[in-house]
Amino acid sequence: MSGHADFDLFVPSEEHALFARLLRDFVAREVEPQAALHDREERFNHALFRRAGELGLLGVTLDEAYGGAGLDAVAAVQLMEALSTSDPGFALSVLAHAVLFAQNFQVNASEAQRRRVLPHAASGEWIGGMCMTEPGVGTDVLAMATRAAPVEGGYRIDGTKTFITNGGIDDGTLGDVFIVYARSGEREISSFLVEKGMPGFRLGQKWSDKLGMRASFTAELVFDGVVVPDANRIGAPGEGLVHMMRNLEIERLVLAAQSVGIAERCLRVMVGYANERHAFGAPIREHGQIQRYIAETFAEYRAARTYVYDVARRLDLGASGQRVDADGTKLFAAQVGKRAADAAIQVLGGNGYMGEYVVERLWRDAKLLEIGGGTLEAHHKNITKDLSRDPAALLP
Numbered sequence: 001m002s003g004h005a006d007f008d009l010f011v012p013s014e015e016h017a018l019f020a021r022l023l024r025d026f027v028a029r030e031v032e033p034q035a036a037l038h039d040r041e042e043r044f045n046h047a048l049f050r051r052a053g054e055l056g057l058l059g060v061t062l063d064e065a066y067g068g069a070g071l072d073a074v075a076a077v078q079l080m081e082a083l084s085t086s087d088p089g090f091a092l093s094v095l096a097h098a099v100l101f102a103q104n105f106q107v108n109a110s111e112a113q114r115r116r117v118l119p120h121a122a123s124g125e126w127i128g129g130m131c132m133t134e135p136g137v138g139t140d141v142l143a144m145a146t147r148a149a150p151v152e153g154g155y156r157i158d159g160t161k162t163f164i165t166n167g168g169i170d171d172g173t174l175g176d177v178f179i180v181y182a183r184s185g186e187r188e189i190s191s192f193l194v195e196k197g198m199p200g201f202r203l204g205q206k207w208s209d210k211l212g213m214r215a216s217f218t219a220e221l222v223f224d225g226v227v228v229p230d231a232n233r234i235g236a237p238g239e240g241l242v243h244m245m246r247n248l249e250i251e252r253l254v255l256a257a258q259s260v261g262i263a264e265r266c267l268r269v270m271v272g273y274a275n276e277r278h279a280f281g282a283p284i285r286e287h288g289q290i291q292r293y294i295a296e297t298f299a300e301y302r303a304a305r306t307y308v309y310d311v312a313r314r315l316d317l318g319a320s321g322q323r324v325d326a327d328g329t330k331l332f333a334a335q336v337g338k339r340a341a342d343a344a345i346q347v348l349g350g351n352g353y354m355g356e357y358v359v360e361r362l363w364r365d366a367k368l369l370e371i372g373g374g375t376l377e378a379h380h381k382n383i384t385k386d387l388s389r390d391p392a393a394l395l396p
């Protein structure tokens, strides 16, 4: 047996090594210094977003022909992991733009649509998002109420979408481009490109006082008789559900990567603190109960990271087929991230409760990963369904 020892799951190629270095520098120099302020002020950092565009991060998985970096799912995971060690809220905005909008659009739109839209998305000149959730419908997507009625030359969209990341840039400014899922027939969902400036399309409200992810802009968007031309329908009528399900695989994987980044930062903070803080005549790392927090978090972090990178390595961005593991990574990693932040606060005692030590913010941010892009319960349901259907394919 030989050869396996050289394989690095987390840095599989020189290209990934270079990307990791770029991310490390960007996070240390430009992301970290602004993170606490934007959380406190609940403000999206548009300038930093544009900077991420300059560095090629917003088009990480887009083909070079559309101005992208042409990288794979492993790179998308590296990106989300690295940003989330510092600013998970900003990372969520990048994720909604680069994965929920741009990557989704690359896979499902026509060549003409891609050429018109994706270069603006890759540069960050246009900010994009994806609209699935509605005030009355989240997990149960097939029950969505937003309608797309055929009219001369296109469709008329009526409805409201909510909790849309990047729905706005600031209190009065809509995001630029959105993939909107709407009901185009009794049991038929289609995808549409809706653009800022289309009559009837407006920002309903900005959600403020969010528990976490406060540096991302979460909006309610209103579609009041928005006439969308045929040229803005994405794919064939009725294909929306396939688009949605396909994109959910990479979405869940990169959300899981956010939790891995959160866990990594929490570990760094708690280990550093346990080495320096003394109680009862010894560094607190000497106390068994503190060791338990550190060791359990470390093992869980390693397991979550390995699972996420192993699925990323196998995920084909243009196809579906990894649903059970995309759900699996997020189900596991989301809980690891949350437990890691909780353990870090406990290890730091009163200081952990204070913003200065960062883990308080990460604790608030970590919760979103158990809800957004699929709740824990949705993952339970999907995984059990897929396992029951074909256990032999999934279990050795």
Ligand SMILES: Cc1cc2nc3c(=O)[nH]c(=O)nc-3n(C[C@H](O)[C@H](O)[C@H](O)COP(=O)(O)OP(=O)(O)OC[C@H]3O[C@@H](n4cnc5c(N)ncnc54)[C@H](O)[C@@H]3O)c2cc1C
Pocket: 096, 100, 129, 130, 131, 132, 133, 136, 137, 138, 139, 140, 162, 163, 164, 165, 166, 213, 218, 368, 371, 372, 373, 374, 375, 376, 377, 378, 381
């Ligand atoms: C900060 C933030 C950003 C978001 N960004 C976006 C975005 O960009 N685009 C977008 O479209 N959406 C976005 N969402 C919405 C998110 O994806 C939904 O909140 C999520 O899918 C859950 O839907 P819901 O909130 O309607 O909860 P519901 O679906 O109403 O669920 C409520 C509870 O019921 C449970 N439940 C529902 N069905 C079942 C079942 N069959 N079995 C067992 N339990 C069940 C759920 O697990 C949950 O515990 C965002 C949400 C947040 C908070």
